[in-house]
Structure formats: C-alpha cells, structure tokens
Amino acid sequence: MSDTLLRQWTMLRHIPRHPRRISVHDLRAHLAEQGYATTERTIQRDLLELSGRLFGLSVDDRSRPHGWFWERDAAQLDIPGMEPQTALAFKLAEHFAGPLMAPATLSALAPYFQRAEQVLGDKSSPVSAWPGKVQAVTRGQTLIPPSVDAAILDTVYSALFDDRQFHARYRRRHNGTEAEYVVNPLGVVFRDGVVYLICTINDYDDIMQLVLHRLLAAEPMETPARRPDDFDLVRYVDEGGLNFRLSTEPLGLELLLEEQTAFHLRETPLSQDQATQVERDGRVRLSATVADTAQVRWWLLGLGANVEVVNPPHLRNEIAQALRQAASRYD
Template sequence: MDTLMRQWNLLTLVPRLPAKKTTVRLRDELEERGYPTTLRTVQRDLEKLESEFQLSSDGNRPAGWFWPRDAVQFDIPGMSPYAALVFKMVRRHLGRLLPEACLDLLAPYFRQGDKILADIEPQPLATWPDRVAVLSRTQPLQPPLIDSQVLFAVYDGLLHGRQLSIAYRRRGEDQAQERIVNPLGIVVVDQTHYLVATFWHYTDLKQLAIHRIETAQVLDTAALTPEDFDLQTYVDSGAFGYPEGEELLSLRALFAPDPARQFEETPLSAEQKLSEQADGRILLEAQVRDTAQLRWWLQGFGAQVEILGPPGLREEFAEQIRQLAARYGCLFLR
C-alpha cells in the first residue's frame, strides 16, 4: 500500500509542460507529503510509471520530468458531470480573461469535460451553457501576451513561498531590470494579471504586470511576507483603483434621471443618499474613495452628470471641459 500511495503521489507531483521537475525535487516534495524515500527509488518509480503512463523526461542531467501537453487528464474519483459543466463554463466565460498559459494548463480538463457532457443522457447539463450569457459594460480589450515559462515560475514561487529573480520592464522603458521579489498574490484586473510583491528586503507593496516580466526564476530562498499582510484587505483598500488621496471624498453629483436609476438597485456606497431636484435631476451623495478609477467612471457619464462637490473635484472636471473645448475648437466661457 505504501508503494502504491507513493507512486500515486509521485504522479500528481509531476507537472505538465512547459513546467518540469527534477528527481531531487520530486523526492523532496514526496517527503513533504509524508513519503520519505531515496533518490534511487524515485528514479525507479519514474521509469516504471513512464512505461505505463504518458510521463516523459527531457534526457538532461539532471533530467526534468513532465506530462506532455496533450496527456490525458485523470483523477480519482473521475470528473463528475457537474464538474465537467463547470469547466465548460470557465472556458466559455473566462477564456478571454485568462492568459494562454492558463488555458493550456486547463486544456486536458476541458477535453475531458466535453467528452463527459457529450456522453451523458439526458442532456440538460450539456445544453446549460447555451442558456447562459455574460456581458461586460466596459470596452473589451485583447489580453496581453504572457510568457508561459514566466507564469509557471510566478505560480510556483507563490505556491511554495519562494523568492523570484525576475527581469521586469516598466511601461515606457526599453530595457528590463533585474529584481529579487517576494511574491504575495495575483490580482486580475480586467484583462491584466498583476503580481503583488515586495522587492528584496523592503516592505512597500508593488504591483507588477505579469506580461512585463521577461524572465522569472524560482529561488531556494524563502519569500519575505510583510507582517499582517492580507491580499483581500489590500485589494479592498482601493490599491488597484489608483489612489489620488488617502481621505474619503464626500461626493455630491447631479445625474440625469435615466442613469441615476441604477443607483437605486446598485448603490455606489452603503450610506449613499438620492434626492430628486426641482429640474428633475437626481442628487447623489456618497462617501467614496479618492481614486483615478472614480474619475474615469464619472467621465463615462459625459453631460449626464454634474459634479457639485467636493470643490476640488468639480474644478478638475471644469478644467477638463475647458481643455476639451479648446481641443475641439469650441468657444468656452468661464
């Protein structure tokens, strides 16, 4: 039984291409799971399993072991029809949000799920995806290309709490700079994947667009995590809204009746107030974070919104209108 469990765990530890693992690393990870063994035993196990399954090695010294990209996915217990439906929905509705490397990783599950749904009778689960549609109100953009080797290294470092040595090219720069980073979490904003991390021994948090990481290598050194860091708390703080200030804004804005109706069902904040004015417009009052994202959102309403306060925000919008008027050749009176 011990041999069976060791070999089964070994099969689950071998990654799918483009990732690979050496025999030494597989031995160490088996020991972490409670199956201590020798390097020679792991080598014999791999050679035996290679003849029975689709395992492969690259022939290097030390050899890197992997599952081919098109290897059949198998699990115990097998995938249920409901799990197959979930994978089909993920591919359909999250496909444009996920980088190619993620889709490649999930491809065997997608194929297995399609086969299971095609074989079941009756067919209500198989036809469910055709009865659900998801739309976004934002202008769709194509996701940036992410190097699959980089993505696997980032995931691996994050999963095992290890530092990464990366070459990162900031926006607008031609050359990438070498950095040692402590990976703390991944945040997906629209089409862009960000790595939340710190540099070297510093504690200030950075947001690194993963598609701008040109190379990444997992190091043996443990990642340093700032005390009391929590990814969800960091996201909820508005860090990805591009903060303009630390204090909350007391927003007062007049909206045309049609766009204002959405705030009755989807409030801007928990304590917002709506009141109809004499001219028919709706006054919205709410405490909101002072972010660039708030400004972009308000700008999207165009002439259907008038900012009343705070005064500084109103002046920002007035100055933008003056600049637009000049750019479009319109006469503007103060």
C-alpha cells in the same frame, strides 16, 4: 470489492502526473498510512501488471529509485464516472476561470477538462448545450488582453505559491527602459485582461504593482519572500490600491445625476452609505463616500453630461477643467 482491488485503486490515486514521480518506497508509506500494509515487492508487481493494462501509467527506470508517473496526456481515472453536471462545471471553469489559473494548475486539470469535453459531446444530454448559453462581459470597451510568456507566468506563480523571491527584468511604462529587481510576490489581481502582480521589490517596503506582460525575464530564487506583516490583498484592493489611489483620505462625493444614471447606481451603489434624493429639476442628488482615486475621476469623466460634481469643490474644479480642455479639442 476485494482488499487487493481497493489497495491498488488507492495506490493509483497516489501516483502523480508527469513530470513528477513517486518511488515504490513512498507508495508503500502512503498505503500504510491508509491501512494497507504491504511489501514493496507486492507494490512493484502490481505496478508492472497494471502498467501493461492501463494506458498512460509509466516508470522512469533511469532514475534511482525508479519513479512511477502518469503520462501528461493520460486519461483521468475516476470512479464514479463524470456526470454531465460535473462536466459542465469543469467546462465553465476552464472557459471563465482558466485565464486566472497558474500554468501548473491548468496542467493538473487538463485531464478533467478533456473528460468534460467528451461527456458534453453527447448531444443527447440537454447539459451539452449549456456552455453556448452562458457568457460573461465587461461594462467597458472590450480590449484584447496582452500576452504573457508562459515560462515567466509559471515562475511568478510558483514563487507566489511557495512564498519565494524571484529575480525579474522589467520594462518600465513611463520611459520604456529596463530595470532589474528582486521581487517579493504578495498576490495577483486580474483586471480587464491584465494581470497585476502586487509585490515589494529589493529591500523596499512600499507596495508596488508590476504588470506581468512587461516582465521580460523571471528567474526563481530559493530565498523566502519578505512579506509585510499587515498586508492583506483583499483590503488593499477594497481600499483602492489598484485604482491609483491619490490620497489616504476618502472622498465625500455629492453628485447631481440624470435619472437613467441614478437608476443604475441605485441597483449597484457606489458605497454602503450611498443616499439619493430627487431634486425639483428631475435630477437625482447622490452622496457617497469613496476612495480618492484616479479611477473615480475617469468614471466621472466617462459619464459626461449625465453628471455634475457638486462636492468636494476641488474635485468639481478638476472635472470642470478636464471637460473644458476636452471640449476645446473640438472647437
């Protein structure tokens, strides 16, 4: 392969996709960094020649300096060509991880997704049938995810990526009133179709959760986000931050379970210190240390007659009272 072809291929890989642009001057700097010393005149000549042969390579000649870019829907140029297994990986990523991606990320990956669709369209390949053989489901009742305005989502993700504040107008849950905040984004968590923004607001240090579908407006700001030094998103989630934590003290659970429920919890334990023991009446006594959250209570209530809370006593009384109130609805 000639040096000219290698240089041109390297140059094409540095050209961004619309709406971003790159000047001939910047392309020359990129090429020099990779050992291809050339002149701006040569690069300009190459670009003009290639733009006539490659559909989707364009120049904005109204800007100064002129900016070169790939059209938004231009086919992805890649060597070697996409293999069926690679196409399958992109297809599965689009299907299962697409909802987790920022709009800018989805836009950048769109040509790969399109190419994957074309590769998997070849019915002669056994890989083409694979997407129809894979599904992911939740254990709970399936709910329709709320919609989030694409422009708002893009502003939030950009602020999170760049560690910048943004100004938000938000509809509160408890009374439906609107509030305005300066938001310091710390992370996002996806749960059952709902996107939670973990953040602080204004000058407060308390960690908050804003659900993105209640954001009515979001405007970017240039000021850096205020990020607590000791904040860690993984630790926040692991310690029950998203489960409406009710206390900083853990719960030492002791439960009596029907065998079918205990079997499930042996395979997917509640905690690392979980222990079980079969009782004389056939039920299974389970002990585990968990975070003290509202989620634990909802889970116990959902098990109904398959569980009896033994300890701690205050939780046993809470669950018993809730079940009495529920039963009274049917009297």
